Amino acid sequence: MQRHDKFMGADTKNIPQSWGRYPVVEPDQVIPIYWRDELPDFTSLRQSILPYAYGRSYGDSCLNEGGIIFDVSKLNRFISFDEQEGLLCCEAGVSFAQVLDLVVPRGWFLPVTPGTKFVSVGGAIANDIHGKNHHKVGTFGCHVTRFELLRSNGDRLLCSPTENRDLFQATIGGLGLTGLILWAEFRLKPIANPYIDMDSIRFDSLDEFFEISQESDADYEYTVAWVDLLVGGEKLCRGKFLRGNNNRSPELARKPLKKRFPLVVPLNLPSFALNTMTVKAFNEAYYHVQVPKRVHKTISYDPFFYPLDSIHDWYRLYGKRGFLQYQFLVPFDNAHEAMRDILRRIVRSGEGSFLTVLKKYGDIPSPGMLSFPRPGLNLALDFSYRGRKTLALLDDLDRMVLEAGGSVYPAKDAHMSAESFQTFFPQWKEFEQFIDPKFSSSFWRRVVPQPVSLETDSGPLPVPGL
Structure with missing residues (x-):
């Protein structure tokens, strides 16, 4: 390329x-x-x-x-909002940030959100995005009721689970290839206030992550873990497990949200700025800043769902050469052993990931034909682009994910081969x-x-x- x-x-x-x-x-x-x-x-x-x-x-x-x-970023107007049913219709270029500004004060929230609110509704459909509550509510596509799709022959097709159903399923997770989404309608989630009751739990091994995750699945809508892979040894990793539920207090609805003033990374950092030593130092500080094993607090939705949105243009931390995110899942049947082998390979590579996220996916099927999430264990990592060394590592990881019967997320990929993709997604x-x-x-x-x-x-x- x-x-x-x-x-x-x-x-x-x-x-x-x-x-x-x-x-x-x-x-x-x-x-x-x-x-x-x-x-x-x-x-x-x-x-x-x-x-x-x-x-x-x-x-x-x-x-x-x-x-x-x-x-389509200028195709960003709201069309209708049924405040009784929580049904929102908007143009495809409307961002999740715009949606939140409109609906949160009215007692509604996004049904599913990724780790940034600066995505478009059309992009959320095209990539069938998922979030911390996949094990409870599935992907964003599960909550889309209909959309209008413009085809290059001039046809403007209304697509829904009952009308032009095949195109509806192909477009959800279809990577923008089935035509131009002009507008979409989807169901929102009712909330009592914009706050989250959150637990932050430190864990010291991959086995302990599995234990905390297992005990959290039933009672917590939102679960995710930040992981430090650079500790090495038999424990393989450590980290913080975050779990939460929407707070239900009517009184908190009157508490104003604190405005966050974002930091800005104004320039590309030198390519050597994020290396194993600096990532280790960051991980050490972030892990130990929480002294107790478990911390419970109530926080607003913004820092809970979108911590990195508080750092504008944070991609510049990786320098001019950029970075590759590698996000994959392995099925539960062999998730423990496969994840251990993959983590060992990453540790041996000496490639430090500044942001590593570990999460379990649930078994709610997506309506999307090419959608990525399915039952299994998911890991997302960021690797500074260092040329052949980085690409060779991803080749090895692709092979290991294939052997485990897993797949790699197309929306985060810049590398996988045709053979790998066609095996990951036989459909x-x-x-x-x-x-x-x-x-x-x-x-x-x-x-x-x-x-x-x-x-x-x-x-x-x-x-x-x-």
Whole structure:
């Protein structure tokens, strides 16, 4: 895949990038979408198309090298809100931050949220995002009731569990390849106030994580663990297990939320800034800042769900070369042993992950055809990009995940091979028939190699990046 040095580490907004800043590729054209009734003429577009909003995918699933990007971030209006039923309808470019500003004061919350609120509703559907409550409520797609999908032939299709059902299932988790989502409707979660009752529990081994997780699954809606992998030894890791529930006190609804003033990382740090020693130092401090084994407190939703949103542009901590996030799951049947082997391999590599998150997924099926979450144990890590050394490590991890019967998350991937993807997601062939003939991405061309041209109603469409 081509890298353009002149864009290395660039922050200019007119060059769509992923959050990891790897790979850096250049689209041929960026077309902003402002109105649902003023849309581009597809017949005049010769390159492939991909929707893009805020670039919070980590790899190349949101990139389209040499093609056209539809920037939908301005397609950001609310359409309707049923405050009695908690049913919200909005355009696809509305961010979760905008949704929260609207609904939280009215006693509602997002049914599912990832670790950042700066994602679009369309992106949440396209990646079928999940969060700390997957074991209780499944993915975001489980709460989507309908959406309008624009196809390149001009069809505007209403998709729901009962109408255009196949396209509904293909679009949820479909990586933006089935067409352009114009608006979506989804159900919210009622809350008494915007606060979370949280337990923070220190654990000293992988076995202890499993014990705490097991005891927490039934009674806590939100569970996740921060993990330090650099301790080594037979215990393999240590960390903090966070679990919580929405606070139910009506009185707290009147307590104003404290405003968080975000920090800003103004410049790319030197590439050597995040290394094994500095990550070890951070992990040591973060682990020991909590002295008691267990701490219970009530905090607002913002620091509980979105701790890293308080550091704007934190990707710059990894320097100009960027980083690769590696997120995978292994099924419960062999999760203990497989996770131990994978952790040992990561520790041997000497690659320190600044942010490592461990969580169990539940058994609520997603409506999405290509959705990533399924029952199992999930680990997400960030690796500074150090060239072949980093890619070789990911090759080994892919092999181990494959052997364990697991899979890797496409929205966080910038590396996996076509063979790996097609093994992780054998349903890709069924999905492929629903791809819009004018839509493509750098990710899809990498994991499902394409012919030299794509056929459309108007003739052959050149495929960029080949």
